[in-house]
Amino acid sequence: MSIVRRYSFEAAHKLEWHTGKCRELHGHGYVLEVELAGQLDERGVVMDFDDLDKIVKTEVLARLDHRFLNEVVNNPTAELVACQIAEWLDAAGTMWSELRLWETERGSVVLRRQS
Numbered sequence: 687m688s689i690v691r692r693y694s695f696e697a698a699h700k701l702e703w704h705t706g707k708c709r710e711l712h713g714h715g716y717v718l719e720v721e722l723a724g725q726l727d728e729r730g731v732v733m734d735f736d737d738l739d740k741i742v743k744t745e746v747l748a749r750l751d752h753r754f755l756n757e758v759v760n761n762p763t764a765e766l767v768a769c770q771i772a773e774w775l776d777a778a779g780t781m782w783s784e785l786r787l788w789e790t791e792r793g794s795v796v797l798r799r800q801s
């Protein structure tokens with residue numbers, strides 16, 4: 687079974703290599719979905735949502751919300767921001783199974799843990 691929790695943050699970035707308008711400084715309302723797969727524990731949950739919230743707030747949102755992403759991630763495409771989020775969660779020992787980062791209403795990237 688897996689649980690999915692959704693978070694959001696606002697951030698700015700620009701993509702130096704882009705030939706269109708994404709080259710200019712602009713912002714997004716990002717939505718991050720964190721999925722964790724596992725067995726149910728004796729309480730009947732994969733992981734307490736509150737425990738996941740604490741980790742994501744500390745490890746991810748505190749580093750990205752209302753930030754200029756180019757100062758945090760080199761070349762902050764949605765793909766590379768998702769990879770950075772995965773690294774932070776890994777370092778915190780969170781066994782996420784899938785991360786989805788929505789950059790716009792219609793566009794998202796998905797990172798699946800290779801097992």
Ligand SMILES: [Zn+2]
Nearest residue numbers: 699708712714
């Ligand atoms: Zn953008």
